[in-house]
Amino acid sequence: MNEPSHVALNEVVRHYDGPPAVHALGPIDLAIPRGEFFSIVGPSGCGKSTLLDVLSGLSRPTSGSVQFEGRELHGEVPDGIGVVFQEDASLPWLTVRQNVGFGLRTSHLSEKEVAERVDHAVSFMGLAQFADHYPAQLSGGMRQRVCIARTLVLQPRLILLDEPFGALDQQTRLLMGDELLRLWRETGATVLLITHALDEAAMLSDRVGVMSARPGRFIDMVETGWPRERDSRIVSDPNFGTLTARLWTSLREESLKTMGRAA
Amino acid sequence: MTRRRAALFVRIAVLAGSVLLLEICCRTGIIDPLTIIPPSDMVASMIDRIGSGELNDSIASTFSTIVLAFVLAIGLGTLAGALLHRSSRLRDVVDPLLASYYSVPTFIFYPLLVALLGLGKAPLVVLGVLSAAPAVIISTLSGLDSVSPVLLKLARVHRLSPARTLRWIVLPAALPRLFSGFKLALSYALIGVIAGEFILSGTGLGYAISFAYQSFDNRAMYGLMLFVLLIAVFANGILYVWEGRLARRRSSG
Amino acid sequence: MSDLALEDALSKRKSRGRIRAFDAVVLTLLILAIWQAVGSWTRGIAVSPPLQTLAYLFDLLRTSMFWDHASATLAAFLLAFALSALIGLALGLIFGVRRFAGEVAEPILAGFYTIPKVTLYPVVLLIFGLGISAKVAFGVMHGLVPMTLFTLGAVRNLPPVLVRTARVLRLSPGRTMLWVLVPACLPDIVNGLRISFSLTLLGVLIGEMFSSQRGLGFLLVSGMAQHNVPLSTAVVTVIVAVAIAANALMLRVGGRTTRRPN
Numbered sequence: 001m002n003e004p005s006h007v008a009l010n011e012v013v014r015h016y017d018g019p020p021a022v023h024a025l026g027p028i029d030l031a032i033p034r035g036e037f038f039s040i041v042g043p044s045g046c047g048k049s050t051l052l053d054v055l056s057g058l059s060r061p062t063s064g065s066v067q068f069e070g071r072e073l074h075g076e077v078p079d080g081i082g083v084v085f086q087e088d089a090s091l092p093w094l095t096v097r098q099n100v101g102f103g104l105r106t107s108h109l110s111e112k113e114v115a116e117r118v119d120h121a122v123s124f125m126g127l128a129q130f131a132d133h134y135p136a137q138l139s140g141g142m143r144q145r146v147c148i149a150r151t152l153v154l155q156p157r158l159i160l161l162d163e164p165f166g167a168l169d170q171q172t173r174l175l176m177g178d179e180l181l182r183l184w185r186e187t188g189a190t191v192l193l194i195t196h197a198l199d200e201a202a203m204l205s206d207r208v209g210v211m212s213a214r215p216g217r218f219i220d221m222v223e224t225g226w227p228r229e230r231d232s233r234i235v236s237d238p239n240f241g242t243l244t245a246r247l248w249t250s251l252r253e254e255s256l257k258t259m260g261r262a263a
Numbered sequence: 264m265t266r267r268r269a270a271l272f273v274r275i276a277v278l279a280g281s282v283l284l285l286e287i288c289c290r291t292g293i294i295d296p297l298t299i300i301p302p303s304d305m306v307a308s309m310i311d312r313i314g315s316g317e318l319n320d321s322i323a324s325t326f327s328t329i330v331l332a333f334v335l336a337i338g339l340g341t342l343a344g345a346l347l348h349r350s351s352r353l354r355d356v357v358d359p360l361l362a363s364y365y366s367v368p369t370f371i372f373y374p375l376l377v378a379l380l381g382l383g384k385a386p387l388v389v390l391g392v393l394s395a396a397p398a399v400i401i402s403t404l405s406g407l408d409s410v411s412p413v414l415l416k417l418a419r420v421h422r423l424s425p426a427r428t429l430r431w432i433v434l435p436a437a438l439p440r441l442f443s444g445f446k447l448a449l450s451y452a453l454i455g456v457i458a459g460e461f462i463l464s465g466t467g468l469g470y471a472i473s474f475a476y477q478s479f480d481n482r483a484m485y486g487l488m489l490f491v492l493l494i495a496v497f498a499n500g501i502l503y504v505w506e507g508r509l510a511r512r513r514s515s516g
Numbered sequence: 517m518s519d520l521a522l523e524d525a526l527s528k529r530k531s532r533g534r535i536r537a538f539d540a541v542v543l544t545l546l547i548l549a550i551w552q553a554v555g556s557w558t559r560g561i562a563v564s565p566p567l568q569t570l571a572y573l574f575d576l577l578r579t580s581m582f583w584d585h586a587s588a589t590l591a592a593f594l595l596a597f598a599l600s601a602l603i604g605l606a607l608g609l610i611f612g613v614r615r616f617a618g619e620v621a622e623p624i625l626a627g628f629y630t631i632p633k634v635t636l637y638p639v640v641l642l643i644f645g646l647g648i649s650a651k652v653a654f655g656v657m658h659g660l661v662p663m664t665l666f667t668l669g670a671v672r673n674l675p676p677v678l679v680r681t682a683r684v685l686r687l688s689p690g691r692t693m694l695w696v697l698v699p700a701c702l703p704d705i706v707n708g709l710r711i712s713f714s715l716t717l718l719g720v721l722i723g724e725m726f727s728s729q730r731g732l733g734f735l736l737v738s739g740m741a742q743h744n745v746p747l748s749t750a751v752v753t754v755i756v757a758v759a760i761a762a763n764a765l766m767l768r769v770g771g772r773t774t775r776r777p778n
Binding site: 077081082 | 422427
């Protein structure tokens with residue numbers, strides 16, 4: 001396919017001056033076509049979050065270029081990208097509804113349109129019952145849902161998620177994975193998910209990139225071949241086991257390296 | 264009855280009981296009336312004095328001095344705190360000063376201030392600001408520190424201008440700690456001003472108390488004392504309740 | 517981390533230390549300069565300049581008059597501080613352990629903290645008369661409540677598992693307090709002592725400024741009354757120096773107690 005990719009990284013490298021000086025990432029080459037669900041797995045400290053920062057425009061690469069929708073990023077977050085962070089980024093002084101509507105404060109939409117979008121996002125993420133509660137009164141999983149709803153409302157074309165379900169228990173994670181898939185199908189956005197859970201990556205994605213230990217580089221790209229209409233029940237598909245095994249095989253050596261022992 | 268309400272009830276009972284005890288002791292002569300007058304007389308004296316309007320000048324003077332000191336302390340304090348927060352080098356150097364500031368009895372500078380600025384309101388205001396501003400600086404620093412980095416990232420993801428980041432993210436996030444600094448500032452400004460008026464001044468409620476004491480007018484003195492105490496409790500109480508309401512929304516309660 | 521990176525990190529840390537030392541020196545000089553400026557600009561009416569103050573102080577410290585006053589303040593202070601600390605500790609422990617009593621008492625104590633206690637001074641004088649007992653009373657009035665509140669807070673913030681452990685070990689209430697509660701609360705208690713120290717000192721000094729013929733507070737005020745500016749400035753300097761030194765000492769001691777292996 002000669003369609004230009006939605007997001008592209010070209011020979012991206014990221015150094016930190018320190019002290020100590022760290023070669024955190026790269027060189028990375030990556031092209032994600034529009035509408036793909038792409039996951040990244042890798043050992044701790046391999047630079048996954050740095051990659052997300054660079055991709056979103058939150059930080060600039062030391063060398064190489066980042067392109068979003070054909071335009072190069074220069075250290076600013078462009079319109080059309082939504083980010084869900086690992087840490088809880090819900091605003092404790094606003095209600096759920098106010099949180100979700102937060103990103104629309106700077107938009108030029110009418111009050112009515114804002115309210116419509118907020119209501120839609122709130123009910124889509126199953127938060128309608130708690131719309132007027134404060135985040136402190138909700139569980140961790142629900143707070144993440146608030147953050148996702150807040151991203152949804154902006155109708156982003158690219159959604160970046162940095163280990164969004166890290167703090168949740170396994171069962172909640174699986175259900176949230178289904179929610180994410182629902183979101184992906186409904187919005188048609190390109191999704192990039194960073195996760196340390198191999199099963200999650202294998203279950204949810206169209207393609208999974210395996211990163212090496214620091215400095216992070218891609219050492220494997222795995223196509224899952226899943227149909228678009230999928231959910232967590234895909235775990236019963238025989239290919240699921242094979243995929244997860246392949247991811248672990250690629251990843252195991254890198255993880256051992258990170259833990260300070262040779263393979 | 265909830266525990267909180269029970270505690271409140273007992274507290275009121277204890278206070279009321281103590282006042283009653285004092286009243287009885289005074290009336291029956293256990294306590295020398297030349298030392299302490301009965302609480303009921305204190306209240307009567309206070310009401311008389313306020314009603315007669317003779318306190319109006321003192322009240323106006325003290326109030327305006329406190330408010331001025333408070334506003335200046337908050338203004339200068341938050342500004343200084345914000346500046347220090349931006350420059351970590353400056354902050355490192357000033358930090359030991361701030362840490363040891365309140366170990367020095369600020370009040371000892373008051374006579375020097377009077378010698379410098381005369382016997383009017385100026386030394387009182389300066390004393391109030393000197394007492395209150397560092398607390399605001401400390402709490403501003405603490406509040407700005409408490410803004411979690413992920414919220415600042417969020418601001419960038421939403422492409423907020425610096426002004427909007429400040430207004431919509433930084434200030435609300437820092438508010439709890441900022442507010443507790445304001446509470447302290449009011450408390451310290453009030454204490455500083457009234458103490459100053461008491462020891463060395465020609466106007467204000469503090470001076471009125473001192474004058475009454477030196478004129479052996481116990482009745483007037485106690486009435487005024489009661490008034491000042493009630494004002495202090497009331498002013499601080501309002502801020503305390505306000506702070507509680509702010510905190511309850513953000514806590515899991 | 518490679519050796520080279522480690523060296524790099526260490527040298528950067530050393531240079532930061534040097535910058536900090538340099539800045540501290542600059543700050544000290546700046547403060548002295550402002551002091552000098554105010555002193556000379558007001559022609560010594562309000563404040564006497566640093567060098568003059570130091571010279572005067574040097575002479576002052578050799579007079580017996582000074583030490584008379586200083587020892588009066590010291591005596592009153594030590595007594596007041598001891599009372600504040602011990603009573604505050606006891607009350608704090610009781611209110612901390614007896615939760616309900618603590619809940620009842622805390623707002624009252626906190627409220628007392630925000631009252632301009634100076635306005636209560638005449639009552640103290642009427643009760644205690646002029647003299648050292650009044651000064652001690654002033655000091656305790658200022659220093660008792662913070663000590664109580666800090667101790668109360670420390671006990672309340674104890675991880676419940678510690679008290680449960682004490683009960684499992686069947687320790688008596690006295691031993692629970694001494695062997696478990698106090699050591700666990702020590703950092704907060706030392707903090708409370710530090711704050712109480714400053715406030716007790718404040719109380720004693722104000723008392724002397726207001727109603728005494730002896731003590732450093734009195735010396736300060738009489739210096740002003742006699743227009744003996746170098747005297748007042750010198751007394752202020754002494755008080756500031758003592759306060760900061762004591763505070764720094766207690767910070768260091770407090771730090772060491774928290775790091776003690778338990």
